[in-house]
Amino acid sequence: HNMLAPPIPPALRPGCSCKSSMGGGGRGLVALWAIASTPFGDACSNFIASKGATADGAPQLAYNSDGASFYGYMEHFKAGDHPPGTKRKIWEFGTGKYMGEIPEAPHTYNVVGMMNEHGLSIGETTFDGVQELGEQPGAVIDYYSLIWIALQRSKTAREAISVMNNVTEAHGYAGTGESFSLVDREEAWVMDFIGRGVGEKGAVWVARRIPDGYVGSHANQARIRTFPRNSSDTLYSPDVVEFAKKKGLYPTDGKDEDFSFADVFDPITPIGARLCEARVWDIFRQILEAGFAEQYLDYAQGSNLTNRMPLFVKPVRPVSVNTTMWLMRSHYEGSWFDSRDDFGGLPFHSPYRARPLLFKQEGKLYAMNRNVGYLGTFLHFVSQSRAPPPGLPCAGGITWYGVDDPALSVRVPMYACSEHAPVSYAYGNGGTGRYSRRAAYWAFNMVANFAYSRWDLVGEDVQRRISQTEQRFFKEVVDADTEATKRLAAGQAPSVVGKYLSDYSIATADALVDNWVDLFPELFVTYRDYLVCPPQPTPPAPPDRPGPPYCRSQGYSDSWYAKLVEETGDKYLVPTGDQKMQRLSLNKLRTASAGMSLDIVAEVAKAEAKASKVAPRLLRA
DSSP states (O other): OOTTSOOOOOSSOOOBBOSOOOSSSOOHHHHHHHHHTOTTOBOOEEEEEOGGGBTTSOOEEEEEEEOTTOOOOOOEEOOEEOOTTOEEEEEOTTTOOEEEEEEOOSEEOOEETTEETTSOEEEEEEEEOSGGGGOOTTOOBOHHHHHHHHHHHOSSHHHHHHHHHHHHHHHOBOSOEEEEEEEOSSOEEEEEEEEOOTTOOSEEEEEEEOOTTOEEEESSSOOOOSOOSSOTTEEEOTTHHHHHHHTTSSOTTOOGGGOOHHHHHSOOOHHIIIIIIHHHHHHHHTTSOTHHHHHTHHHHTTSOTTSOOOSEEOOSSOBOHHHHHHHTTOOOTTSTTOOTTSGGGTTTTOSOOOSOOEEEETTEEEEOOOOSSOTTEEEEEEEEEOOOOTTOGGGSEEEEEEESOGGGSOOEEEETTOSSOOGGGSTTSSBTTBOOTTOHHHHHHHHHHHHHHTIIIIIHHHHHHHHHHHHHHHHHHHHHHHHHHHHHHTTOOHHHHHHHHHHHHHHHHHHHHHHHHHHHHHHHHHTGGGEEOOOOOOOSSTTOOOOOOOOEEOOOOHHHHHHHHHHHTTTTOOOOOOHHHHHHHHHHHHHTOTTSOHHHHHHHHHHHHHHHTSOOOOOOO
């Protein structure tokens, strides 16, 4: 949408944060319980892969942006030239509040989602940090506006880091602690960033380049601790240590080389480990040797806060885009945290839990899993910063973009050449309190909410369809790349080829949403009334009418039935009688078998047949 238009105000979203790992000491169980009772304590997750760590050599950035009731859409800013005196208006992304205006740059780049035409992509997760640094009266720049400003004004990650520092230094930073991910065609960076608080403008920060062949991740906990001072792969505020000393956060006689940004500005807590760092652990364990999960399990559990995970790790094999997509859908499957067979996951073995995730029993605070694949995500993407063909820089960048729960939505390929957002993803098409049938967010949200109700069947079906769709998109992108290269080699103007890629992206995205709108009624018919129903059969011959489909009663798992009997005893036990009574009971069971487990009916029939030495009769469906 027009960059001067205010974003849709969300319903109570204070930021993308665990809301629990504040610095300056613990706030006690009462404060934590207040957080637990809040309906909007949410968080984000990032995964970053350097060019040497990916299967195709293109750096990747994966971002799940989460908010309790926030609406997912695709932002777009057109490239443009701006005469002197042009102003850019700023609205705070989290509230819609008008913050003020700043001078516009002479030239700004095309931005689709959170990637620009040069293949630069930026994401974030909020760690909040020391509370008193979260207020900067008069500040204009919030964290999402900072990302978009940097994307419009920078070609590389290093340039973006400089822009982010300079813009907040000039106009103030209206936000709490953030971890930013910045990826271009050559480099991948992580940047921990926190405001200076009352009385000063801007922020203090440290940025580290991820070494080639390594990956990083962050999830609402600052992760940069000590850092080298004389390395071109580290950038930082010159006064970061002196600032911490001035604020009383670091001893006045503390050594610069011992200074840990994360421990000073966002001290680790059991909640920070369990709800935030555990997501990093979940991502890392799936791409590292098996020993990693066990080595750092006690840290992820929050029971050993000294067993800190490394900032960067080297995967056992290069990660593909498909691998990264599924990492960002993870629910701790197969790990100590796997909750599908817990009491809360039954009867349908769901990894999801109703919010809030914190609860209190007998004066003790408990935390259920905060998954990477989260029902509160409103937008997500996996970006590829690829080398472009000669003459068309925007052809190198692709952001695989999605909205709503990343575990239950498709990521559509959007070339960085895209001239506008697809209608189905555009700003203004629906909202948090306004349904729109052809809005991507609502199309995916409806399917996801149906999947939550029967995860073992519907959830698996939806994920199978997601995989099939994305595999098709992978092939289409190869074809589109090939076609664009051919057109450029044949002398077609780069602007025309760029439009070809733009048209492909936009048409593909809108067609996907149309397909997903149609998917919901298909799933509803198939899985209605706790049944699994195939399509209606074709009549054997005219003039017969179609008969009803054979719908299967799926029932529950044996573990759930065992739990039911354990908790209820003989409440549901069927009394037995003599042989005659059993035969009469079987006849009645056949009559009443609609909606029951036919396996059980058949089992009873076999037992009756064995006892009476007669063949069991066929059962009605």
